[in-house]
Amino acid sequence: MPEGSVGTVAPQFMHFDQPIALKSGARLAAYDLAYETYGELNPARDNAILVCHALNASHHVAGVYADEPKNIGWWDNLIGPGKPVDTDRFFVVGVNNLGGCHGSTGPASVNPETGRPYGGDFPLVTVEDWVECQARLASRLGIERFAAVMGGSLGAMQALQWTISQPRRVANALVIAAAPKLSAQNIAFNEVARQAITSDPDFHGGHFYQHGVVPRRGLRIARMIGHITYLSDDAMAEKFGRALREGVLKFNFDVEFQIESYLRYQGDKFADQFDANTYLRITKALDYFDPAADHGGSLRASLAGAQANYLVVSFTSDWRFSPARSREIVKALVDNRLNVCYAEIEAPHGHDAFLMDDARYHDLIRAYLERARA
Amino acid sequence: MMTAAGPAASPKLAGRRDFEAIGRWIKPGARVLDLGCGDGSLLRYLRETRGAHGYGIEIDDAKVLASVRNGVNVLQADLESGLSGFDTDSFDHVVLSLTLQAVRHTERIVREMVRVGREGIVTFPNFGYWRHRMQIFMGRMPVSKELPYQWYDTPNIHLFTIDDFEIFCAGHSVRILERVVLGEDGSEVRFAPNLLGAIAVYRFDNFAAA
Numbered sequence: 001m002p003e004g005s006v007g008t009v010a011p012q013f014m015h016f017d018q019p020i021a022l023k024s025g026a027r028l029a030a031y032d033l034a035y036e037t038y039g040e041l042n043p044a045r046d047n048a049i050l051v052c053h054a055l056n057a058s059h060h061v062a063g064v065y066a067d068e069p070k071n072i073g074w075w076d077n078l079i080g081p082g083k084p085v086d087t088d089r090f091f092v093v094g095v096n097n098l099g100g101c102h103g104s105t106g107p108a109s110v111n112p113e114t115g116r117p118y119g120g121d122f123p124l125v126t127v128e129d130w131v132e133c134q135a136r137l138a139s140r141l142g143i144e145r146f147a148a149v150m151g152g153s154l155g156a157m158q159a160l161q162w163t164i165s166q167p168r169r170v171a172n173a174l175v176i177a178a179a180p181k182l183s184a185q186n187i188a189f190n191e192v193a194r195q196a197i198t199s200d201p202d203f204h205g206g207h208f209y210q211h212g213v214v215p216r217r218g219l220r221i222a223r224m225i226g227h228i229t230y231l232s233d234d235a236m237a238e239k240f241g242r243a244l245r246e247g248v249l250k251f252n253f254d255v256e257f258q259i260e261s262y263l264r265y266q267g268d269k270f271a272d273q274f275d276a277n278t279y280l281r282i283t284k285a286l287d288y289f290d291p292a293a294d295h296g297g298s299l300r301a302s303l304a305g306a307q308a309n310y311l312v313v314s315f316t317s318d319w320r321f322s323p324a325r326s327r328e329i330v331k332a333l334v335d336n337r338l339n340v341c342y343a344e345i346e347a348p349h350g351h352d353a354f355l356m357d358d359a360r361y362h363d364l365i366r367a368y369l370e371r372a373r374a
Numbered sequence: 375m376m377t378a379a380g381p382a383a384s385p386k387l388a389g390r391r392d393f394e395a396i397g398r399w400i401k402p403g404a405r406v407l408d409l410g411c412g413d414g415s416l417l418r419y420l421r422e423t424r425g426a427h428g429y430g431i432e433i434d435d436a437k438v439l440a441s442v443r444n445g446v447n448v449l450q451a452d453l454e455s456g457l458s459g460f461d462t463d464s465f466d467h468v469v470l471s472l473t474l475q476a477v478r479h480t481e482r483i484v485r486e487m488v489r490v491g492r493e494g495i496v497t498f499p500n501f502g503y504w505r506h507r508m509q510i511f512m513g514r515m516p517v518s519k520e521l522p523y524q525w526y527d528t529p530n531i532h533l534f535t536i537d538d539f540e541i542f543c544a545g546h547s548v549r550i551l552e553r554v555v556l557g558e559d560g561s562e563v564r565f566a567p568n569l570l571g572a573i574a575v576y577r578f579d580n581f582a583a584a
Binding site (some may be wrong): 070268311327330334335337339340341343344345346360363364367368370371 | 461
C-alpha cells in the first residue's frame with residue numbers, strides 16, 4: 001500500500017425509511033445511500049469532513065477495494081494519513097448521491113411500486129435534494145456539524161448549498177472550481193450530451209434495462225463532449241498536439257489523431273461503467289443549480305443566512321467554470337461579511353485541475369484545514 | 375510581472391512601525407480592506423488589537439498561503455486590475471501599506487481606495503528623507519532600511535516624497551484627514567518631516583464626495 005493511502009476500504013450502505021420530498025415535487029418513500037468513511041470520528045464529533053462528488057464520481061473517494069486493487073478513490077491524492085485532508089485528524093465521509101449508479105438508490109434500482117427498475121421514471125434530483133440526503137446521513141452517523149464540507153465542480157456546488165440549506169451544520173466550506181450557476185454555454189454542452197443519450201435507439205425512454213441494452217453510443221459521445229470541456233486547449237495541445245497514432249494519414253474515418261484515440265478510449269471506459277439515466281439527471285442537477293434564483297437573482301441574498309467560513313479556489317485555465325465565476329461567489333461572500341479566502345491557482349489542466357496533485361493547491365487546502373482545526 | 379503586491383516593497387521593516395500608527399485610526403470592529411496584504415500580518419494585528427473584520431488582497435502565491443496560515447481573509451487578485459469587484463463604500467478603511475510606490479497606476483488606485491472605502495490609509499517610504507538625499511547627492515540611488523533594493527531589482531517604480539504626495543492629493547480631490555510621520559526608529563517626527571521622516575502615514579478621503 002503506498003504511503004499516505006487510507007488503504008483498503010469498503011463501501012457501506014444506509015437505508016432511509018423517512019420519505020424525501022424532492023424539489024421537483026416528486027417523493028421517494030424510501031432510499032439507500034452508499035458511503036465510505038476514513039479516519040475516526042473523535043469523541044467531540046467535531047472532526048468530520050464531507051466530500052461531495054461531481055459528475056461522474058462516487059462515494060469511493062480514497063483508498064482501494066480489497067478485490068479491486070486498481071480501483072483507487074477519485075480524490076486519493078488529497079485524502080489520506082498525512083495528506084492535505086489528513087485522515088489521522090479528520091473523519092472523512094464520501095457519499096454516492098441519490099440518483100447515482102454506484103450503490104445509492106437511482107434509476108437502475110428497483111421501483112418497489114412496479115417491481116421493475118425505475119429507469120426513465122426516476123425523478124429528477126437537485127443539489128438541494130442531495131444536501132438533504134447528506135444531512136440525514138450525517139445525523140445517522142452522529143455528526144451534528146461538519147468541520148468542513150468540500151468538493152470540486154458540482155461537488156463544490158453542494159458545499160456551497162450546504163452553507164445555505166444547513167448553515168448551523170457546517171463550519172467551513174471548501175468550494176473548488178465552482179460556479180454559482182451554469183452559463184448558457186455550460187447548459188448547452190450538457191444538452192448536447194443529453195441529446196446524444198436520448199437519441200440513441202438503445203435508450204428506450206430510459207427503460208433500456210428491460211430491453212437488455214445500454215445506450216452506449218450516446219454515453220460515449222456524452223463523455224467525449226464532457227471530456228473536451230474539462231481540459232484546456234493548452235493541455236490538449238501539450239498532451240496530444242496533432243500527433244498521429246500510426247504516424248501517417250490514412251484518409252479514412254478510423255482513429256488517425258491521438259486525440260481521437262483518447263476520446264474514444266474515455267468514451268468506451270465510461271459507457272462500460274456509468275448509467276445513462278444517472279448521467280442525464282446529474283447534468284440536469286447542474287443546470288438547475290442557482291441558489292440566487294430563489295432570491296430575486298441575488299447570490300448575495302441567497303447567502304444572507306450563511307455562517308460558514310469559506311475557501312474558494314479556481315484554476316486559471318478552467319474555461320468551464322472560469323475564475324470569474326468563482327469571483328462571483330467570493331463577492332457575494334464578502335458582501336455578506338463572511339470569512340473567505342480565495343486563491344486562483346495557475347494550472348494548465350483546465351477544469352480537471354481540481355483533481356490534480358498540484359503543490360500550491362494542496363498546500364493551500366492543508367493550510368486552510370489546519371487553521372480550521374486550530 | 376510587476377504588480378503592486380509583487381516583491382515586498384520593504385521586507386526589512388518586519389515588525390512594522392507603521393502598524394501602530396494605522397491601528398490608532400481603525401475604530402473597533404471596523405471593516406478593513408488591505409491592498410497588498412503580504413502575509414496578512416497587518417490584518418491579523420488589526421483583528422487582534424481592534425477587532426477589525428478585514429480582507430486582504432494579494433497576488434503572490436506564497437504570500438496568499440502565508441495569509442491563510444495567519445488566519446486572515448485573503449483574496450488572490452492583482453491590484454492593478456482594479457477594485458471593480460467591490461461596491462462603493464463597502465469598507466470603513468482601505469489600507470495600502472508601503473506599496474503605493476510600487477503601484478503602476480497610482481491615480482487609479484488612490485481613486486479606487488476612496489471609492490471602495492469611506493477612508494483611505496497609505497503608508498510609504500519618504501524619498502525625501504535626508505539619508506536618501508545624501509546618497510543622491512553622492513551620486514547614487516538610495517538604498518536604505520526603507521528602500522532596501524538596488525536600482526536594478528526594485529519593485530518601487532514611483533518613488534516620491536511627502537511633499538509630492540500632498541501636492542498629488544490636492545490635485546486629485548483627495549482630502550488629507552491626518553498625517554503621522556515616523557523616523558527610522560519609529561518615533562514621531564514633527565519638525566521638517568519631509569527631511570527627517572523615513573515613513574509617512576496618511577488618512578484621507580474623497581473631497582468631492584464629502
